[in-house]
Amino acid sequence: xxxxxxxxxxxxxxxxxxxxxxxxxxxxxxxxxxxxxxxxxxxxxxxxxxxxxxxxxxxxxxxxxxxxxxxxxxxxxxxxxxxxxxxxxxxxxxxxxxxxxxxxxxxxxxxxxxxxxxxxxxxxxxxxxxxxxxxxxxxxxxxxxxxxxxxxxxxxxxxxxxxxxxxxxxxxxxxxxxxxxxxxxxxxxxxxxxxxxxxxxxxxxxxxxxxxxxxxxxxxxxxxxxxxxxxxxxxxxxxxxxxxxxxxxxxxxxxxxxxxxxxxxxxxxxxxxxxxxxxxxxxxxxxxxxxxxxxxxxxxxxxxxxxxxxxxxxxxxxxxxxx
Amino acid sequence: xxxxxxxxxxxxxxxxxxxxxxxxxxxxxxxxxxxxxxxxxxxxxxxxxxxxxxxxxxxxxxxxxxxxxxxxxxxxxxxxxxxxxxxxxxxxxxxxxxxxxxxxxxxxxxxxxxxxxxxxxxxxxxxxxxxxxxxxxxxxxxxxxxxxxxxxxxxxxxxxxxxxxxxxxxxxxxxxxxxxxxxxxxxxxxxxxxxxxxxxxxxxxxxxxxxxxxxxxxxxxxxxxxxxxxxxxxxxxxxxxxxxxxxxxxxxxxxxxxxxxxxxxxxxxxxxxxxxxxxxxxxxxxxxxxxxxxxxxxxxxxxxxxxxxxxxxxxxxxxxxxxxxxxxxxxxxxxxxxxxxxxxxxxxxxxxxxxx
Numbered sequence: 003x004x005x006x007x008x009x010x011x012x013x014x015x016x017x018x019x020x021x022x023x024x025x026x027x028x029x030x031x032x033x034x035x036x037x038x039x040x041x042x043x044x045x046x047x048x049x050x051x052x053x054x055x056x057x058x059x060x061x062x063x064x065x066x067x068x069x070x071x072x073x074x075x076x077x078x079x080x081x082x083x084x085x086x087x088x089x090x091x092x093x094x095x096x097x098x099x100x101x102x103x104x105x106x107x108x109x110x111x112x113x114x115x116x117x118x119x120x121x122x123x124x125x126x127x128x129x130x131x132x133x134x135x136x137x138x139x140x141x142x143x144x145x146x147x148x149x150x151x152x153x154x155x156x157x158x159x160x161x162x163x164x165x166x167x168x169x170x171x172x173x174x175x176x177x178x179x180x181x182x183x184x185x186x187x188x189x190x191x192x193x194x195x196x197x198x199x200x201x202x203x204x205x206x207x208x209x210x211x212x213x214x215x216x217x218x219x220x221x222x223x224x225x226x227x228x229x230x231x232x233x234x235x236x237x238x239x240x241x242x243x244x245x246x247x248x249x250x251x252x253x254x255x256x257x258x259x260x261x262x263x264x265x266x267x268x269x270x271x272x273x274x275x276x277x278x279x280x281x282x283x284x285x286x287x288x289x290x291x292x293x294x295x296x297x298x299x300x301x302x303x304x305x306x307x308x309x310x311x312x313x314x315x316x317x318x319x320x321x322x323x324x325x
Numbered sequence: 326x327x328x329x330x331x332x333x334x335x336x337x338x339x340x341x342x343x344x345x346x347x348x349x350x351x352x353x354x355x356x357x358x359x360x361x362x363x364x365x366x367x368x369x370x371x372x373x374x375x376x377x378x379x380x381x382x383x384x385x386x387x388x389x390x391x392x393x394x395x396x397x398x399x400x401x402x403x404x405x406x407x408x409x410x411x412x413x414x415x416x417x418x419x420x421x422x423x424x425x426x427x428x429x430x431x432x433x434x435x436x437x438x439x440x441x442x443x444x445x446x447x448x449x450x451x452x453x454x455x456x457x458x459x460x461x462x463x464x465x466x467x468x469x470x471x472x473x474x475x476x477x478x479x480x481x482x483x484x485x486x487x488x489x490x491x492x493x494x495x496x497x498x499x500x501x502x503x504x505x506x507x508x509x510x511x512x513x514x515x516x517x518x519x520x521x522x523x524x525x526x527x528x529x530x531x532x533x534x535x536x537x538x539x540x541x542x543x544x545x546x547x548x549x550x551x552x553x554x555x556x557x558x559x560x561x562x563x564x565x566x567x568x569x570x571x572x573x574x575x576x577x578x579x580x581x582x583x584x585x586x587x588x589x590x591x592x593x594x595x596x597x598x599x600x601x602x603x604x605x606x607x608x609x610x611x612x613x614x615x616x617x618x619x620x621x622x623x624x625x626x627x628x629x630x631x632x633x634x635x636x637x638x639x640x641x642x643x644x645x646x647x648x649x650x651x652x653x654x655x656x657x658x659x660x661x662x663x664x665x666x667x668x669x670x671x672x673x674x675x676x677x678x679x680x681x
Contacts, residue, residue, distance in 0.1 A: 046456050217452035221516070224392045224444045225466050226436040235465075239456045322455060322500040 046239055050319040060315035066308035070301075074124035083117035085275060090114065097291035109280070109294035110287055118275050119298050125276040126302070128187050129194070130257035130309075136195035137202045138249050144199075145206025146241075150214055150233055156207070163200035171197050172266075175259070179268040190269050194256050205248055209241030216240070243320050250313025254306030261302055277302045333405050333523045333556050334368035334391070334442070340399035341386050345631055359630050360386040362580035363400070365657075368524065371550065373557040375571030375588065377564060377603070381627065383580040384560045385447075388528040391558060392444050393435055404442045405523060407434075440470060443517040447529040449509035453501035459512055460497030463487065466519035473520055486515040490545060507538035511545065518549065526558045531566060543570055564607045568592055576600045579630055579638040582657055586665025596663040596672040599639045605677040619677050637669070645671045 054060045073080055083090050091113035098108040106115035148156040178193040179185055213219065214237050222232050261278025263269030265285075270276045272283075277298040284295035342357035361383040368374050378384050389395040391402055446452035453462055464483045467474045474482050484494035490511040501509055510530060517525055527546065531539040547570060549555055561567050567574060567588075574591040576584040576599065584597040595601045602621040609615045623642045628634055634641050640650035649670055659665070660672040 049458075217446050217448055218454040220394060221444065221446055221452050221513075222454075222465065222469075224394060224439070225469050225516075225520075226439040227465070227469050231469065235457075236454055240454070320456075323502045 046320070046322075049322065050316075053319040054315060057315050057319070059311050060319070063308045063311035063315065066304060067312060070123050070127060070305050070308070073120050074127045077117075077120045077124065080120045081114075081117040083114050085113055085118045085121050086273065090117070097287060097294075099291075100293055106297040107291065107293035109284060109291070115280075115294045115297055118280055119277070119301055122275045122277045122280055122298060123301070123305075125187055125270055125274060126257050126260055126278070126305070129190050129260040129270075129276075130253045130305075132187075132191040133194040133198065133256040134249050134253045136191065137199045137252065138245065140195070141199035141202025141204075142206045142245055145203040145245075146210055146233065146238065148203070149207040149210030149241075150229075150237060152211075159203070160207070163203050166197065166200040169197065171259075172262075175263055176266070176268055179263065185263070185269045185271050186274070187270060190260050190263055193263070194259055198252065198256070201252075202245060202248065206241060206245050209244050210237055213237045213240040239320075243317050246320065247313045247317040250309050250316065253313075254309040257302065257306055257309075331369065332367035333370050334558070335403040336367070336391070336400070337365050337403075338400035339364045339387070339390055339397055339402060341383075341390055341395060342398045356631050359580050359633055361390060361397075362633075364577075364580075364582050365400075366575060366582070366585060368556050368558060370523065370556055371554045372573065373550065373559055373571045375567035375574040376558065376560045376577060377562060377567050377574060378577035379562065379603070379627065381630070382577045383630070384562075384577060385528055387577075388444070388526050388558070388560055391526050392442065393439065404438050407438045407441075436470070440473065440520045441522050442524040442526065443520060443522040445510070445513050445517050445525060445527045445530045448533045449506050449513055450533070452513055453509055455501055458498050458500055459487070459492075459504075462501070462512060463497075463515045463519060466516060470520060482519070483515075486519055487512075489518070489549070490515045505538075506534050507541055510534060510538075510542050514542075514545065514549070518553070521553070522555070524556045524558065526560070528560045529562070530559075532561065532563070539566065546570060564592075564604065576603065579627055579633055581638055581668065583639065583669070584665070584667040585657060586667075590663075590665045593676055594663070594665075594674040595677065596660060596665070596667040596674050597639075597669045598643050598645055598671075600667075601675050601677045621677065639669075645669075647671070 078084075085091075091108075091111045093112045095104075095108050095112040096110055098104055098112075100107045104114050104116065106119060109115050109118065144159055148159040174197045175193040178196060179189055182189045214232075216236075219232055219236050222236055227235075257277075260269055260276065261281060264276050264278030265282040267282070270279055272279060280298040281295055281302075284291070284298075288295050339361055340359075340363055341361040342359055344354045345356040345358055346352045347355045364387060366374065376384055376387065386395065390397050393402070457465075460480070460483050463486055464479050467479045467482070480497070483497060487494045487496060492508060492511050492515070496504075501512065504512065510533075514525075514530075525546075530546070531542050534542060543566060546557065546559075550557065557570070559567060559570055571588045573586065574588050575582050576591065576597065578599050584591060584595065584600045591600065592604065595604055598621075602623050605619055605621040609618060621644075625642055628638070628641055635651050636654050637643070637646070637650040640646040643650070647670070653670070655668045655670045657666045657668040660667055660669070663672055663674055
């Protein structure tokens, strides 16, 4: 046998002499205070942000979401008509086609569709955002614990989620909402969150189980890292990506689900305004006046699309390998 | 690479049995996998101990036990005189009712001991967190052990470490995937060195690398040993790599150390039949040498570690096996006619390597 692997190749860098052990870092003039490339220390989030700012997909979806958010927060900026004031509706003007006065036409009650669409953003977005936050908080946290701990907590939580998965979602939402007499933003959020968190749980749990058995977790353990550090520095950043993507997609789905429940009559109730409710109201006379249905439906679709695009962009930005 | 002074690592009768369970809901133990079964050795300051053996002989389990990543079923690992891994009472009772309880090392104590023993992992592609920058990866030891370096000094130390392993100190903001395999392994080595350990456990540190890169990493490890006085436990299945870097070599078979001695003794005067067979299977690049050398081909597969043979574990594949091999377990000790320890009743020096 010969020394096949006897090192012959010499890396150019090896020719340098390395006389100082790491305990005595070079001091002062030559290297002191120097940071790499003169840049600030990088972190996953700041790098992701740097990357996001340059993505057209992100910019487009962020602008769209920004406009819709502004509509939700300050609808008065977009229209001087307050659709919650019944005096702005005139039955005589019902089902008018879009005109200079009524940009999106008027609905069955003679109310301005544009103003109602703008004001509807707030309820729809509120349901979507709150439900997403609730599912990510509950499902993500429980998924992290179940996946990381394994054993009994995992077995118990997994069985519980299976029970929830067995409930048909529309029926489940109908049942939950039937308990409350009047549907509001909060009851709809509750119903959707109760039914949707198991999905986030499962995705998080699977991602955590994959991440926790990786070599870099073992390496961190060998360094003496605590469970908390391993969970939040190593496992969580490596399992968040799929949850973020699903959460942003679900945000759109929740907005659509709210519209569906309101359409069925168990969601947000009149005189509150939501896109789903508007679509439901416009449906019977759709052939006579399409605009009271088409415009809120278009806003709904664009909002859902914007969130899905945002999710895609964020996922890519959080994966350094795709940069 | 000269070894001097006292033992920095003392391993005594180290045993790891993994329970073999059956049933999905009501688990019951139906047996044990004897992954590591009674291994003892010392490692001196600045010394390199190579561990060789075929797949499944317990090399990597041994590495995990040394690092305190697995709790041993029995025996102890002492790092610089401090216990890193003692078996827990309950574990012992399950499989070995006779061994008495050994202190349970945990928490802060274990963390302190870890400062002296660190690890370089096999696969540089999976052992670095893809979402952390190189600076964060190499600096993480300082965050875990805040007393190892003052906060303001950490970044400079990380850069000094990167320079020490032959990387550009300006690369702290780059991510692991932007480096080649050899560079990534250097990052792993820098992380292992951050706490200035006395011992570095290298679990097949070059197996995942190209041969030319292997040479670079091995040379780097050798240089670091000279400069920092490190002691290595170098686990590999590549005999030539182990020979190049080791002062002493231990040969493992089915969870046991069958032969332990200086590298020259093991390679040119192997006494255990398994070592002889292992060496005769190593590829020889010289065609003439290949013609001249003796090739020992073992029959069959290694027995299951769940049910190892009685007496000598190698006897089922050994051409020297007699009745005594089944009845009496050969201990790792000096045998007549040899200058190093071997665990064979019929140990006899037999050079299987052509001299060149």
